[in-house]
Each structure stands twice: as C-alpha cells, then as structure tokens.
Amino acid sequence: MDSLNIVATQSTPSVIADWDSGVISMAGDSYPENSFEFFDQVFGWIESYLANTERPLTLELRIVYMNTSSVKAMMDIFDLFEEQHGKGRQVSVRWLYDARNERVVEMAEEFKEDCTFPFEIRVDG
Amino acid sequence: MDPIDLFDLRALFERHRILVCFNGPISRGLIEEIGNALRNYLDAEQTKPGAATDVFSIYIELTQNIRRYAASRGYSDAETAATVVVARHDDGHYMVLAGNLVEQDDGAVLLQRIEELSRLDKAELKAAYKAQLRAPRPSEPGAGAGLGLIEIARRAAQPLRAMLTDVGGGRGFFSLCAIV
Numbered sequence: 242m243d244s245l246n247i248v249a250t251q252s253t254p255s256v257i258a259d260w261d262s263g264v265i266s267m268a269g270d271s272y273p274e275n276s277f278e279f280f281d282q283v284f285g286w287i288e289s290y291l292a293n294t295e296r297p298l299t300l301e302l303r304i305v306y307m308n309t310s311s312v313k314a315m316m317d318i319f320d321l322f323e324e325q326h327g328k329g330r331q332v333s334v335r336w337l338y339d340a341r342n343e344r345v346v347e348m349a350e351e352f353k354e355d356c357t358f359p360f361e362i363r364v365d366g
Numbered sequence: 367m368d369p370i371d372l373f374d375l376r377a378l379f380e381r382h383r384i385l386v387c388f389n390g391p392i393s394r395g396l397i398e399e400i401g402n403a404l405r406n407y408l409d410a411e412q413t414k415p416g417a418a419t420d421v422f423s424i425y426i427e428l429t430q431n432i433r434r435y436a437a438s439r440g441y442s443d444a445e446t447a448a449t450v451v452v453a454r455h456d457d458g459h460y461m462v463l464a465g466n467l468v469e470q471d472d473g474a475v476l477l478q479r480i481e482e483l484s485r486l487d488k489a490e491l492k493a494a495y496k497a498q499l500r501a502p503r504p505s506e507p508g509a510g511a512g513l514g515l516i517e518i519a520r521r522a523a524q525p526l527r528a529m530l531t532d533v534g535g536g537r538g539f540f541s542l543c544a545i546v
Contacts, residue, residue, distance in 0.1 A: 251398050272426050274394050274433065306419055308426050309513035316499055342415035355496075 245286045253279050254304055258286050263296045268303035271311040280314035287318060297331035303365060305345055319356055326358035333358060337365035383454035392448040397429045404452055420521040420546045421460045425452060427514040428464035428542060439469065455545055459523060465541030473530040473538040483515060484525035491520045518544050
C-alpha cells in the first residue's frame with residue numbers, strides 16, 4: 242500500500258502518512274471551504290490501513306487552527322479511532338503544540354474529553 | 367456624481383480604528399488573502415497568539431458562512447458579496463463584523479438564532495457546540511457543519527449582536543458583530 246504525502250497550502254495542513262511505521266502526521270492550519278473533501282483522503286488512508294494491517298496506528302498532530310468544518314471532519318477520525326480502540330486495536334493520538342498559543346491546547350483538550358484511547362497533548366520540542 | 371472624498375473616508379476608517387475593510391464579491395481565494403493580511407496586522411500589533419486566533423477564527427467562520435449561504439440560495443458570483451470589517455476596540459479588544467444580503471425570511475431566522483445564542487453562558491455554548499458536532503453531517507456538498515455561529519459566540523468576549531435591514535424585493539442586509 243502507498244504512503245500518503247500531501248503538501249500544505251495556506252488553508253490545508255500537510256499530511257504525511259507512512260504505511261510501514263503506522264504514523265500519520267498532519268501539520269499546519271486547516272480551514273478549507275470544503276473540509277470534508279480534504280479530509281476524505283486522510284480518512285480513506287486511515288480506513289485502508291486499519292483494514293489491511295494489524296499494526297498500531299498513531300495520528301500525530303501539529304495543527305494550530307481549524308475551522309469548524311475541519312473540527313467536524315477530525316471528529317469523524319477520532320470516532321473511528323474510538324471504535325477501533327473498543328475492538329482492542331492499538332490506536333493513539335499525539336497532539337504537539339506551541340506553548341505560546343493556549344487556544345491549541347484548549348481545542349485538543351476538548352477533543353480528548355470524548356476519547357478513551359491514548360491521547361497525548363504536549364508541548365512540541 | 368460627486369467624486370469620492372477619500373480624506374473623509376480615511377477619517378471614518380481612522381475614527382473607527384479599522385484594520386481591515388472589504389466590500390464586494392468574495393471568493394474563496396479572497397477570503398484567504400484578506401485573512402492572511404489580517405493575521406499579519408495582528409502579528410505586527412503584537413496581539414497575543416490566542417487572541418489573534420480568536421479574531422481570525424471569527425473572520426473565517428463569518429466569511430465562509432456567507433459563501434455557503436449564497437451557494438445554498440443559488441446566488442451568482444456577483445451576488446456572493448460580503449461587507450467585512452475588523453477594527454480595534456477598547457482595551458485591546460477587537461471588533462469583527464460581517465454582513466451580506468439574505469432572503470428576508472432567512473434573516474429573521476438568523477436573528478432569532480443569534481438571540482438564542484446570546485442568552486447562553488460559556489458552559490451552555492460548549493454543550494450546544496458538542497451537540498451540534500454530533501448532529502448528522504449535512505447531505506448537500508459544500509454545506510457547513512452548522513457549527514460556525516456557536517463557534518463565533520464561544521470565542522466572543524460579549525454576546526453577539528445582529529441586525530437585519532430590509533432592502534426591498536424580499537431581501538435584507540444581515541450583519542453580525544462580534545467583540546473579541
């Protein structure tokens with residue numbers, strides 16, 4: 242299976258998904274007008290990875306700002322993680338943030354409230 | 367027609383401490399470019415990153431809502447117009463305003479919605495946000511998550527204020543003001 246490599250634009254984050262290591266990383270801002278379209282490719286890769294391997298999956302986020310439609314799309318990913326976690330699959334999220342912007346932590350914490358799988362939030366670097 | 371008195375216009379901008387102002391058809395690219403300029407201004411003003419994110423977020427939700435609304439009503443590109451203002455407010459606060467033409471009936475529904483939101487405290491807004499996040503995904507392509515207004519209300523430092531001005535022909539100019 243292919244790895245995924247999407248270059249960041251002004252309104253969409255970079256996405257690097259590595260099939261061999263089971264890590265998918267997203268970095269930057271996410272506020273495209275059509276977030277579902279953008280996130281579909283990310284979601285598709287994650288679904289395919291989970292269906293075709295037995296290995297752990299880590300989502301590593303360095304997302305600074307998300308518009309509400311990106312938040313909703315990200316929630317779909319976390320719901321999928323939650324479902325897989327319930328089935329005993331090893332999935333986790335690691336959210337890395339710049340300590341200067343408290344809004345990022347608040348956003349990450351709010352996502353975490355609804356998740357029971359390992360969800361780490363820590364200062365980047 | 368008299369020539370526009372640019373000095374007068376400038377004085378108006380200065381008096382209201384306007385950072386960014388736009389009026390006209392708004393495209394996806396334009397939202398990004400103006401947003402970029404806005405971020406640079408906020409950065410140059412040494413706005414705290416958290417506050418700058420709030421201003422930027424409200425700007426994005428407002429303008430993307432306007433484009434989404436125009437698309438849902440089948441408005442042409444020329445009709446997909448917005449009036450956007452970001453100004454400095456008292457004590458390091460900012461004022462973000464955006465307005466657009468709407469069907470008068472839709473405007474009335476929006477006013478009602480803003481009124482409802484203005485009565486909620488931060489905890490209630492968070493609950494409303496989470497409930498909306500769990501609501502089914504809209505079926506039509508390009509439709510929003512319906513979260514925008516709640517997000518704006520959550521980031522605002524004061525209750526949102528909205529106005530609807532009848533412009534005739536069944537349409538009105540709807541405007542929303544958020545203080546961050």
